[in-house]
Amino acid sequence: xxxxxxxxxxxxxxxxxxxxxxxxxxxxxxxxxxxxxxxxxxxxxxxxxxxxxxxxxxxxxxxxxxxxxxxxxxxxxxxxxxxxxxxxxxxxxxxxxxxxxxxxxxxxxxxxxxxxxxxxxxxxxxxxxxxxxxxxxxxxxxxxxxxxxxxxxxxxxxxxxxxxxxxxxxxxxxxxxxxxxxxxxxxxxxxxxxxxxxxxxxxxxxxxxxxxxxxxxxxxxxxxxxxxxxxxxxxxxxxxxxxxxxxxxxxxxxxxxxxxxxxxxxxxxxxxxxxxxxxxxxxxxxxxxxxxxxxxxxxxxxxxxxxxxxxxxxxxxxxxxxxxxxxxxxxxxxxxxxxxxxxxxxxxxxxxxxxxxxxxxxxxxxxxxxxxxxxxxxxxxxxxxxxxxxxxxxxxxxxxxxxxxxxxxxxxxxxxxxxxxxxxxxxxxxxxxxxxxxxxxxxxxxxxxxxxxxxxxxxxxxxxxxxxxxxxxxxxxxxxxxxxxxxxxxxxxxxxxxxxxxxxxxxxxxxxxxxxxxxxxxxxxxxxxxxxxxxxxxxxxxxxxxxxxxxxxxxxxxxxxxxxxxxxxxxxxxxxxxxxxxxxxxxxxxxxxxxxxxxxxxxxxxxxxxxxxxxxx
Amino acid sequence: xxxxxxxxxxxxxxxxxxxxxxxxxxxxxxxxxxxxxxxxxxxxxxxxxxxxxxxxxxxxxxxxxxxxxxxxxxxxxxxxxxxxxxxxxxxxxxxxxxxxxxxx
Numbered sequence: 001x002x003x004x005x006x007x008x009x010x011x012x013x014x015x016x017x018x019x020x021x022x023x024x025x026x027x028x029x030x031x032x033x034x035x036x037x038x039x040x041x042x043x044x045x046x047x048x049x050x051x052x053x054x055x056x057x058x059x060x061x062x063x064x065x066x067x068x069x070x071x072x073x074x075x076x077x078x079x080x081x082x083x084x085x086x087x088x089x090x091x092x093x094x095x096x097x098x099x100x101x102x103x104x105x106x107x108x109x110x111x112x113x114x115x116x117x118x119x120x121x122x123x124x125x126x127x128x129x130x131x132x133x134x135x136x137x138x139x140x141x142x143x144x145x146x147x148x149x150x151x152x153x154x155x156x157x158x159x160x161x162x163x164x165x166x167x168x169x170x171x172x173x174x175x176x177x178x179x180x181x182x183x184x185x186x187x188x189x190x191x192x193x194x195x196x197x198x199x200x201x202x203x204x205x206x207x208x209x210x211x212x213x214x215x216x217x218x219x220x221x222x223x224x225x226x227x228x229x230x231x232x233x234x235x236x237x238x239x240x241x242x243x244x245x246x247x248x249x250x251x252x253x254x255x256x257x258x259x260x261x262x263x264x265x266x267x268x269x270x271x272x273x274x275x276x277x278x279x280x281x282x283x284x285x286x287x288x289x290x291x292x293x294x295x296x297x298x299x300x301x302x303x304x305x306x307x308x309x310x311x312x313x314x315x316x317x318x319x320x321x322x323x324x325x326x327x328x329x330x331x332x333x334x335x336x337x338x339x340x341x342x343x344x345x346x347x348x349x350x351x352x353x354x355x356x357x358x359x360x361x362x363x364x365x366x367x368x369x370x371x372x373x374x375x376x377x378x379x380x381x382x383x384x385x386x387x388x389x390x391x392x393x394x395x396x397x398x399x400x401x402x403x404x405x406x407x408x409x410x411x412x413x414x415x416x417x418x419x420x421x422x423x424x425x426x427x428x429x430x431x432x433x434x435x436x437x438x439x440x441x442x443x444x445x446x447x448x449x450x451x452x453x454x455x456x457x458x459x460x461x462x463x464x465x466x467x468x469x470x471x472x473x474x475x476x477x478x479x480x481x482x483x484x485x486x487x488x489x490x491x492x493x494x495x496x497x498x499x500x501x502x503x504x505x506x507x508x509x510x511x512x513x514x515x516x517x518x519x520x521x522x523x524x525x526x527x528x529x530x531x532x533x534x535x536x537x538x539x540x541x542x543x544x545x546x547x548x549x550x551x552x553x554x555x556x557x558x559x560x561x562x563x564x565x566x567x568x569x570x571x572x573x574x575x576x577x578x579x580x581x582x583x584x585x586x587x588x589x590x591x592x593x594x595x596x597x598x599x600x601x602x603x604x605x606x607x608x609x610x611x612x613x614x615x616x617x
Numbered sequence: 618x619x620x621x622x623x624x625x626x627x628x629x630x631x632x633x634x635x636x637x638x639x640x641x642x643x644x645x646x647x648x649x650x651x652x653x654x655x656x657x658x659x660x661x662x663x664x665x666x667x668x669x670x671x672x673x674x675x676x677x678x679x680x681x682x683x684x685x686x687x688x689x690x691x692x693x694x695x696x697x698x699x700x701x702x703x704x705x706x707x708x709x710x711x712x713x714x715x716x717x718x719x720x721x
Contacts (some may be wrong), residue, residue: 593650
């Protein structure tokens with residue numbers, strides 16, 4: 001099965017081209033094409049995964065380009081990580097394809113939406129199959145394109161247009177770092193292949209400084225894609241896209257590409273202490289930073305977006321702490337519970353036609369399926385015991401602690417508290433309390449939307465059990481080929497993690513459930529906190545005032561140079577030609593005397609030239 | 618006896634030629650223009666004769682040339698005046714600036 005793993009991304013690619021060609025005529029039946037193709041992808045991915053479970057890594061490469069003596073190859077590799085990611089990506093994509101059939105029902109560009117989803121799924125599956133950096137980069141940019149198209153899907157909305165452009169430009173800033181790092185590696189190693197790079201990093205062909213430099217440069221690319229500080233601002237804005245897209249791209253798969261990249265290049269990072277520390281610190285800081293912003297936002301999707309940023313920070317923290325397994329484990333569980341949360345949020349938005357959580361409330365009874373499903377997702381992300389998030393978060397905390405990052409460990413604990421708090425704040429405001437919306441006919445979403453959520457809810461609980469300290473660390477053993485270090489973590493870590501998440505839930509309940517604690521209890525005591533958090537630490541404004549204005553000033557200067565200097569020269573040349581032409585045409589007036597005068601002046605000039613040069617011109 | 622040097626003749630010829638040229642290029646009346654052209658030809662004749670007498674290789678050639686020039690100039694004047702007559706009959710004008718059909 002592993003020999004034909006390369007077919008996995010081709011199904012959605014076919015769906016993309018097919019729907020582009022005939023989607024207009026198929027209207028809403030095009031959903032079936034998309035669903036069928038992703039189902040095939042998922043089934044084949046599953047087969048590949050089972051094949052890989054018992055087998056070893058399979059790799060196939062063909063020479064793609066020959067430049068001098070350098071051969072660039074293209075191919076695919078089925079490593080443990082790749083096989084795992086294939087299943088996660090194709091499964092979430094499949095479920096989102098089903099869900100979208102209900103959510104996008106009645107949209108004029110229904111088939112275009114499915115075509116874009118196909119393009120994105122193709123690119124993402126291609127990305128996780130790539131055996132070398134160059135191929136990764138190609139698919140990396142393709143997923144960026146898919147994300148851009150889908151964020152800007154409602155292109156008639158100004159905000160969506162702006163958000164699409166912002167996402168494209170912000171991630172591009174990171175991509176420049178990735179690109180430079182990739183070229184540096186190629187220059188030093190002479191190959192893009194992961195295996196060659198790891199060998200070079202190991203045997204010292206790459207100097208220590210070069211390893212650190214390239215690792216950090218590539219990490220900048222991951223920062224852009226995974227919405228880490230300081231390039232995180234595009235991700236919350238990306239929520240302008242349709243909600244299934246937010247679930248698929250901006251929660252479960254594409255934003256995890258940055259984490260995947262660091263994981264795929266893990267031996268390179270391991271070779272540099274500094275690079276690892278950078279990854280851990282950026283991740284830890286982002287986790288806390290985004291969680292605090294999430295505390296006060298009132299747009300249901302934005303709260304989820306900031307929690308995504310925060311959870312991605314967790315994954316980076318895990319990788320930076322040296323725990324490859326914890327990062328991938330959290331990536332997996334997060335993909336399921338965050339996709340579930342987004343799909344449930346989409347179902348809520350579908351019902352009440354608003355995204356403002358202040359205008360929701362009292363939906364628990366009105367939506368008997370979405371409510372409990374959302375609760376499962378919330379419990380999972382909050383790290384309540386027995387749910388998947390609990391195990392993966394615990395793994396990360398253990399990793400941070402055992403690798404001696406004490407400060408980062410406590411940051412992660414505080415973040416876990418905030419996460420539990422804002423997620424339950426969201427839950428109580430949306431589902432609890434009194435009705436605050438004007439929608440009269442609130443109804444549960446159709447089965448086509450609830451079914452994928454039910455599957456995801458099962459996974460949001462079950463996915464945790466592939467790797468637990470109690471029942472066995474299957475995922476860790478398999479991902480590391482049995483070399484998984486069973487760290488003896490102090491038992492109190494799990495207790496602390498549970499305690500803070502329960503505390504967060506309790507506090508949220510006091511404030512938003514029971515309402516015995518005033519909502520402005522803190523903000524009325526500590527001024528400016530609320531406005532600081534509400535305005536997301538003024539990061540957007542800061543970028544506008546610095547980079548934005550600087551770019552505008554430079555552009556203005558350049559436009560003046562263009563208008564007056566470049567265009568001036570062009571106009572001068574044009575004017576010279578024009579003047580001499582009009583002069584010449586004025587001479588040609590048919591007056592024989594003018595002709596005589598011109599002839600005479602010409603002769604005189606020739607004589608003068610002759611006199612000065614002596615005839616030897 | 619020859620106290621007058623070559624340059625004096627040349628300057629005279631130059632002045633005559635310039636007057637002729639000026640007239641030929643500025644006067645409106647075609648008859649005056651023809652007369653001015655005669656003036657320029659005569660300036661050339663003075664040059665030819667002066668060089669025949671005072672040039673580096675004095676000889677008869679210059680004078681013969683001058684005679685030819687006078688003949689050709691007479692023929693030219695006859696042809697020019699005839700052309701002018703024909704033009705006048707057609708266009709009812711002898712003003713050179715009104716004869717500009719070369720333009721198109």
